[in-house]
Amino acid sequence: MSLDAKTIAALADRVQHAQDNVHTLTKLTDDHPTMTVEDGYAVQEECLRRWLARGDRLVGRKAGLTSKAKMQQMGVNVPGFGMLLASYARPENGTIEMDQLLHPKIEAEIAFMTKDELSGDVTVEQVIAATDYVIPAVEVIDSRYENFKFDLPSVIADNSSSSRYVSGGRPLDATKVDLRTIGVVIERNGEIQALGASAAVLNHPANAIVMLVKHLAARGQSLPAGSFVMTGGITEAIPVSRGDNVVARFQDMGSISFRFV
Numbered sequence: 034m035s036l037d038a039k040t041i042a043a044l045a046d047r048v049q050h051a052q053d054n055v056h057t058l059t060k061l062t063d064d065h066p067t068m069t070v071e072d073g074y075a076v077q078e079e080c081l082r083r084w085l086a087r088g089d090r091l092v093g094r095k096a097g098l099t100s101k102a103k104m105q106q107m108g109v110n111v112p113g114f115g116m117l118l119a120s121y122a123r124p125e126n127g128t129i130e131m132d133q134l135l136h137p138k139i140e141a142e143i144a145f146m147t148k149d150e151l152s153g154d155v156t157v158e159q160v161i162a163a164t165d166y167v168i169p170a171v172e173v174i175d176s177r178y179e180n181f182k183f184d185l186p187s188v189i190a191d192n193s194s195s196s197r198y199v200s201g202g203r204p205l206d207a208t209k210v211d212l213r214t215i216g217v218v219i220e221r222n223g224e225i226q227a228l229g230a231s232a233a234v235l236n237h238p239a240n241a242i243v244m245l246v247k248h249l250a251a252r253g254q255s256l257p258a259g260s261f262v263m264t265g266g267i268t269e270a271i272p273v274s275r276g277d278n279v280v281a282r283f284q285d286m287g288s289i290s291f292r293f294v
């Protein structure tokens with residue numbers, strides 16, 4: 034880390050103000066050029082303390098930037114992680130209000146619900162054994178940075194653009210499905226916007242959890258049982274506008290639909 038606790042707290046203030054009041058920010062590294070990825074995670078942790086203090090709940094984690102399509106789209110070459118809060122969840126077949134968002138994009142992802150704690154160096158097989166079920170999910174990302182222009186320390190401080198998520202479709206036993214070959218189709222207003230297969234996420238979406246657990250272990254943390262983990266967009270993210278109907282279809286796992294109002 035390069036920044037002191039006072040600076041981290043001031044950056045958490047800035048990020049939270051933008052998240053709460055729906056306004057854009059300039060990259061944090063513009064004012065703090067020595068800011069590191071670790072500083073970004075320290076801002077995230079500071080924000081979490083504040084979210085919990087005001088009554089929100091940490092339901093799990095997200096891995097982002099886990100496919101080549103996403104890395105190329107955003108100009109970065111390593112995944113990043115974020116927190117999923119209870120207040121971000123929205124029901125399938127429901128609506129998401131645009132006036133609380135800046136410039137949202139959607140991502141179709143495989144989510145895991147864990148049933149055992151995961152810690153340290155784990156394998157894909159151990160992740161699957163510790164999984165209660167896998168389920169389709171759509172993440173709504175909404176970077177607080179103008180035009181989604183950021184670098185890794187800045188985007189991580191902004192909770193990896195986390196904003197809303199919807200899970201639904203058909204939960205499956207992770208041992209009964211090949212999680213590399215789930216086909217996904219994203220439609221906006223009835224038109225196909227992107228197609229992909231789940232191996233696009235680090236060759237197997239469970240690898241995102243392997244990396245997440247390693248990331249937590251490096252901070253003396255583990256992933257508790259009962260965590261909901263989103264493993265990252267299978268395709269590039271799709272921009273949406275008010276009035277758009279979106280449907281994400283997952284092979285053998287059903288579909289998720291909702292509308293931006």
Ligand code: 0L1
Pocket residue numbers: 095096097098099103107113140172174175176181188193194265266270
């Ligand atoms: O969930 C994601 O893959 C997004 C991570 C942050 C980068 C972005 O805003 O696209």
Ligand code: MG
Pocket residue numbers: 095096097098140142172174263265266
């Ligand atoms: Mg995502």
